[in-house]
Each structure stands twice: as C-alpha cells, then as structure tokens.
Amino acid sequence: MAVIVEFQHVRFRYPEDTRDSLSDVNLTFEEGSFTAILGHNGSGKSTLAKHMNGILLPTEGRVLVNGMSTSDENRLLDIRHTVGMVFQNPDNQIVANVVEEDVAFAPENLGVEADEIRRRVDDALRQVGMYEYRMHAPHLLSGGQKQRVAIAGVLAMQPKIIVLDEPTAMLDPQGRREVIATVDRLCRENGMTVILITHHMDECIDADRLIVMSNGLVTADGTPAEVFSHVHQMEKEGLDVxxxxxxxxxxxxxxxxxxxxxxxxxxxxxxxxxxxxxxxxxxxx
Ligand SMILES: Nc1ncnc2c1ncn2[C@@H]1O[C@H](COP(=O)(O)OP(=O)(O)O)[C@@H](O)[C@H]1O
Ligand SMILES: [Mg+2]
Structure with a gap:
C-alpha cells in the first residue's frame, strides 16, 4: 500500500521548553490503514498528532503528507484538507444549533456549492450513524453522539486521513463503544486512513497496527498482538495490556x-x- 504520512527524523521542542517533546521520530503510515497510538500522559502523542496537519512544525526533520512537506507554506491549506482532526472534547467542536448545519459548516466555509454540501452532509451523517438526528440540537445529544457529529463534520471535508486525539476521553462506556465502532467502520468500509490516539488499550485491539510512545520516542510498533505480547515491557512503561x-x-x-x-x-x-x-x-x- 502507498505511504500517505511520513515522519523523517522529526525532533520537536516547544518554545521555552528545556527538553524535546519528540526526539527523532521516524514513522510511515499507509493509505487505508488503521493505526492506534498508545502512551501515558505527556509521552508526546498530541504533539505527534499536531505535526500531521501542520499545527506544529518540526524543529528538525520533516513530515510529509501525501508527498507534501508540512513546512511548505504553499501546501498548508492542501494538507489541512487532506488530514482531518478530531479532538477530545466534542463540545468545543460543535459550532451550530442544528446537527446538519454543524456538519455543513466547514464545506460551506470552503465555498462548496449547495447541492454538493447537501450530498456530503447526508453521506457523512450516514457514515457515523447520525442521519436520523440531522434536525436535532447538538447540545441535547449524548457525548458519544456529539463526538460522532464532530467526526461527520470532519468527513464532510472529505479528508484522506482522519486523526483522532483521544476522542473517547470524555465519554461514558456506551459513548466510547459508539465512537470506536464508527472509527473502525470508517477504515474497514470506506477505506479511510485512520490514526487513533488513545490511552485505553482495549480501543487498540482492532487496529492494524499499534504504536507505543514514551518520552517523545516510539518504543513499540507492530500488530496489537505483537506489541501486547511484550507484557513486561508494557508494564515497565506504566501501560496496561x-x-x-x-x-x-x-x-x-x-x-x-x-x-x-x-x-x-x-x-x-x-x-x-x-x-x-x-x-x-x-x-x-
Ligand atoms: N504548549 C506546550 N508548551 C510547552 N510544552 C508542552 C506544550 N504542550 C505539551 N507540552 C509538553 O510536551 C510533552 C508531550 O506532551 P503531549 O504531546 O501533550 O503528550 P500526550 O498527548 O501524550 O499527553 C509533555 O512533556 C508536555 O509537558
Ligand atoms: Mg494528548
């Protein structure tokens, strides 16, 4: 399969910080694959995610998205359209008072024409199983439903890659299951490249690949079964299996x-x- 995101010797340090938050990260992600990234708090997962659509730029090395360097200002818009991001808190991602208006928000801002927006919004809501709720008020939905609407909002941009940074952190067990099942389906049925950051090890089981981060470094990389079979190493890093x-x-x-x-x-x-x-x-x- 083709490589769609590539980290080449990426080092990153936040301004005024005294140590690197990423040190020499080398990774490639294949188109259509489902990768989970696991690591304890402060291990560099969000910093890594923010490099995937140029929110952060490497201090050293480079990140390529579909062949485009995130450090190339001329390609930034293109990169942002290629990589959709979903964050922890669904409440911060909802912008409208009706579900379908919320999902239409980004493509409207891009100047996509009305018929096309209608089609994209309906498609996106069906993909996350929220089509029946299209006329509902987002703030009255459950956490899991809100997060699925946020995912639909990203899908309406038609990205090739979706990066989710702890999308279930604020959800109850039912909401977590809904979101993970949705994410899994996006990859399996729609061929989306999915990168799921989580600290719930049970959310990694269905991924094609599991990457473990610790102190700004990749410390394990393989199938979930391979990585989890190193039970002792996982425990040493304070991670559960x-x-x-x-x-x-x-x-x-x-x-x-x-x-x-x-x-x-x-x-x-x-x-x-x-x-x-x-x-x-x-x-x-
Ligand atoms: N805005 C920031 N300014 C300075 N340091 C930061 C900032 N954000 C994160 N860090 C530091 O970078 C390291 C990695 O953080 P982060 O990527 O948020 O980890 P994770 O998402 O795995 O919890 C931590 O040591 C954290 O303190
Ligand atoms: Mg984080």
Whole structure:
C-alpha cells in the first residue's frame, strides 16, 4: 500500500521548553490503514498528532503528507484538507444549533456549492450513524453522539486521513463503544486512513497496527498482538495490556498452546476452550 504520512527524523521542542517533546521520530503510515497510538500522559502523542496537519512544525526533520512537506507554506491549506482532526472534547467542536448545519459548516466555509454540501452532509451523517438526528440540537445529544457529529463534520471535508486525539476521553462506556465502532467502520468500509490516539488499550485491539510512545520516542510498533505480547515491557512503561492478553501469556507459561492474536473476549474464550479440550484429549490418550 502507498505511504500517505511520513515522519523523517522529526525532533520537536516547544518554545521555552528545556527538553524535546519528540526526539527523532521516524514513522510511515499507509493509505487505508488503521493505526492506534498508545502512551501515558505527556509521552508526546498530541504533539505527534499536531505535526500531521501542520499545527506544529518540526524543529528538525520533516513530515510529509501525501508527498507534501508540512513546512511548505504553499501546501498548508492542501494538507489541512487532506488530514482531518478530531479532538477530545466534542463540545468545543460543535459550532451550530442544528446537527446538519454543524456538519455543513466547514464545506460551506470552503465555498462548496449547495447541492454538493447537501450530498456530503447526508453521506457523512450516514457514515457515523447520525442521519436520523440531522434536525436535532447538538447540545441535547449524548457525548458519544456529539463526538460522532464532530467526526461527520470532519468527513464532510472529505479528508484522506482522519486523526483522532483521544476522542473517547470524555465519554461514558456506551459513548466510547459508539465512537470506536464508527472509527473502525470508517477504515474497514470506506477505506479511510485512520490514526487513533488513545490511552485505553482495549480501543487498540482492532487496529492494524499499534504504536507505543514514551518520552517523545516510539518504543513499540507492530500488530496489537505483537506489541501486547511484550507484557513486561508494557508494564515497565506504566501501560496496561488487555485482560485477554494477560490470560494468554499466563496460560502459555503453564504450557497451554494459546494463539497470541485472540485479543477479543470471544476469540480468547474460544481459544481457552480449545486448549482445554486439547489438554483433556491428551490426558485421555
Ligand atoms: N504548549 C506546550 N508548551 C510547552 N510544552 C508542552 C506544550 N504542550 C505539551 N507540552 C509538553 O510536551 C510533552 C508531550 O506532551 P503531549 O504531546 O501533550 O503528550 P500526550 O498527548 O501524550 O499527553 C509533555 O512533556 C508536555 O509537558
Ligand atoms: Mg494528548
């Protein structure tokens, strides 16, 4: 698959700060992939995200979006249209009093013509499962619904990439599930390149790839199963691993042949049942 975002030796230090918030980050993101980025507070995740659409520019090195350098002022507008950003607080992202007006806001500002806006707004609201709410008042919606409207607002810009910086941080468990399912569908059904920043490890399970950040550095990068299988390293960094991964590694230590990629609860339960059946069969023979 084609590379759509590339970090080349990116170092970044905030003005007046005494240490780097990103130090020598090298990463490539492939078009159409779903990447999760995990790390404790202050590890540099938001700083990394803000480099993806030129809100922040590297102190050293460069960031390429669809081949365009974020440091190239002439391409900044193009880059901002290519990368859509969703932030933590849905209330800060809602600008209108009716859902569909809110979603139409950005394309209207871009001067997109009315028919096209209508089509984009309807499409975007359907993609996040909020079409039935198009005439509702955003401030009366639940947190998860508001965040889905915010995502629709970004989709109406038709970006190639959507970067979500802890979009579930302010949501209840139901809202979190709605938002993660929506994000997952955007990638799987609509081919969107998704970069999801989170500190909930369970939100990373469905991603194609999991990157762990610590102190402005990438400390792990692989499939979620690969990364989570390094349980001890994750714990050393103060990060949790999914309960399922803990059970898998504990059972492996006890000699059960467990697949490391059974991270979903049901897949893990099936794998445990299969391992037990196998153990019982070996006792009986
Ligand atoms: N506006 C800022 N000015 C100075 N330092 C900042 C600013 N924003 C973040 N930092 C510092 O950069 C580091 C990384 O922060 P951030 O990218 O927000 O981490 P995360 O999103 O993983 O919590 C932290 O040490 C933080 O204190
Ligand atoms: Mg952050």
């Amino acid at each position: 999914p309960e399922t991964m803990r059970m898998i590694t504990d059972l492996q230590k006890d000699g059960f042949p467990m697949p490391v990629d059974a991270l979903e609860t049901e897949a893990c339960a099936d794998a445990i049942a299969a391992a037990l059946r196998e153990r019982r069969a070996s006792w009986q023979s």
